[in-house]
Amino acid sequence: MGPGGGRAGSGSRVEDRAAQSLLNKLIRSNLVDNTNQVEVLQRDPNSPLYSVKSFEELRLKPQLLQGVYAMGFNRPSKIQENALPLMLAEPPQNLIAQSQSGTGKTAAFVLAMLSQVEPANRHPQCLCLSPTYELALQTGKVIEQMGKFYPELKLAYAVRGNKLERGQKISEHIVIGTPGTVLDWCSKLKFIDPKKIKVFVLDEADVMIATQGHQDQSIRIQRMLPRNCQMLLFSATFEDSVWKFAQKVVPDPNIIKLKREEETLDTIKQYYVLCNSRDEKFQALCNIYGAITIAQAMIFCHTRKTASWLAAELSKEGHQVALLSGEMVVEQRAAVIERFREGKEKVLVTTNVCARGIDVEQVSVVINFDLPVDKDGNPDNETYLHRIGRTGRFGKRGLAVNMVDSKHSMNILNRIQEHFNKKIERLDTDDLDEIEKIAN
DNA sequence: AAAAAAT
Numbered sequence: 001m002g003p004g005g006g007r008a009g010s011g012s013r014v015e016d017r018a019a020q021s022l023l024n025k026l027i028r029s030n031l032v033d034n035t036n037q038v039e040v041l042q043r044d045p046n047s048p049l050y051s052v053k054s055f056e057e058l059r060l061k062p063q064l065l066q067g068v069y070a071m072g073f074n075r076p077s078k079i080q081e082n083a084l085p086l087m088l089a090e091p092p093q094n095l096i097a098q099s100q101s102g103t104g105k106t107a108a109f110v111l112a113m114l115s116q117v118e119p120a121n122r123h124p125q126c127l128c129l130s131p132t133y134e135l136a137l138q139t140g141k142v143i144e145q146m147g148k149f150y151p152e153l154k155l156a157y158a159v160r161g162n163k164l165e166r167g168q169k170i171s172e173h174i175v176i177g178t179p180g181t182v183l184d185w186c187s188k189l190k191f192i193d194p195k196k197i198k199v200f201v202l203d204e205a206d207v208m209i210a211t212q213g214h215q216d217q218s219i220r221i222q223r224m225l226p227r228n229c230q231m232l233l234f235s236a237t238f239e240d241s242v243w244k245f246a247q248k249v250v251p252d253p254n255i256i257k258l259k260r261e262e263e264t265l266d267t268i269k270q271y272y273v274l275c276n277s278r279d280e281k282f283q284a285l286c287n288i289y290g291a292i293t294i295a296q297a298m299i300f301c302h303t304r305k306t307a308s309w310l311a312a313e314l315s316k317e318g319h320q321v322a323l324l325s326g327e328m329v330v331e332q333r334a335a336v337i338e339r340f341r342e343g344k345e346k347v348l349v350t351t352n353v354c355a356r357g358i359d360v361e362q363v364s365v366v367i368n369f370d371l372p373v374d375k376d377g378n379p380d381n382e383t384y385l386h387r388i389g390r391t392g393r394f395g396k397r398g399l400a401v402n403m404v405d406s407k408h409s410m411n412i413l414n415r416i417q418e419h420f421n422k423k424i425e426r427l428d429t430d431d432l433d434e435i436e437k438i439a440n
Numbered sequence: 441a442a443a444a445a446a447t
Contacts, residue, residue, distance in 0.1 A: 163446070164446095178444060180447095183445075326443055326444085
């Protein structure tokens with residue numbers, strides 16, 4: 001086997017459906033990459049700009065290369081071509097990387113972590129932080145899949161509800177977790193010795209270091225790490241002030257930007273529905289429910305309260321929906337996201353907890369029941385891009401529907417439209433034929 | 441406002 005010379009897919013061994021979908025993703029990102037500009041800023045400008053066209057060139061451990069191919073990857077995506085040589089260099093380099101949804105960020109940093117693990121050392125060597133419980137579970141699955149040919153490799157989840165006995169020490173090689181739990185495990189509870197961490201990954205890095213986000217906890221964790229610990233920051237979005245802060249807190253960072261976020265928007269058709277109240281939005285949503293359930297859909301609300309209200313109202317109307325928000329206990333959250341992944345639930349009503357990173361292939365429609373706004377009521381462009389980025393995956397055409405219920409929210413929508421310089425057209429929810437045509 | 445903690 002091996003990547004061969006040609007396009008991804010030729011001569012590769014594809015074992016199952018999951019592997020096939022990952023392959024599809026890779027094919028798509030290669031196509032998209034033809035029009036994308038990659039910008040690489042190396043720390044040492046004298047060293048040659050260095051990218052790889054195959055995984056072999058990286059001299060990975062055989063069991064890791066086997067894991068990469070078993071997942072259906074046969075050649076690196078654009079971000080991986082540039083990021084992997086930097087991350088695997090000796091000595092390890094720090095990296096801040098920005099590239100859109102579905103371009104292979106997760107696989108890139110998982111590969112970097114796995115290549116640093118020494119299984120004989122029974123303590124955490126790599127630490128990855130995720131902004132939510134659900135994303136930590138998802139990334140953990142990728143680590144387990146890609147590392148499945150290391151029989152000794154162990155992964156620990158530092159997430160809510162995962163309780164350990166006092167005085168216990170984590171012996172697992174990689175820890176994936178959410179900020180609060182990881183901070184406790186590193187400091188107060190001393191389950192992890194942070195001084196022995198070699199690779200530190202911030203997934204959805206912008207929200208992990210934003211003042212409004214998890215900055216305090218992330219930075220407190222970072223300060224406990226050894227000085228030579230490799231730091232890897234990945235996200236699809238970095239708002240200007242956060243980008244500056246990232247460069248300040250990461251020592252000697254290399255920078256990779258996959259430009260043109262409009263690419264994401266080109267595969268997703270955006271519409272808005274004009275209403276005058278929350279109840280009208282609810283009615284409009286009921287009108288299009290049939291059209292959006294042909295595949296899977298995610299409906300975003302601004303608050304937990306609205307989400308649970310909406311899920312209950314939709315149920316009363318006889319529409320089957322699932323609800324996922326941070327007010328639920330983690331066992332429930334794990335069960336709901338699993339049912340949604342399996343396709344047992346077609347519609348997920350949720351909050352920003354699911355705005356980022358969640359990768360469910362069959363999602364073809366995203367509905368913003370409430371537009372994303374920050375705490376000051378200004379448009380939250382980053383969250384908008386992340387939310388609608390839950391669809392339009394695998395080269396399929398995605399659909400985003402924004403529900404507007406006032407002059408104020410129309411103004412928010414106009415500002416989002418201007419920010420991305422991409423037309424958001426009006427949709428008439430009485431015209432079901434039109435909607436079905438768009439949704440498919 | 442949501443998320444994030446054995447508090």
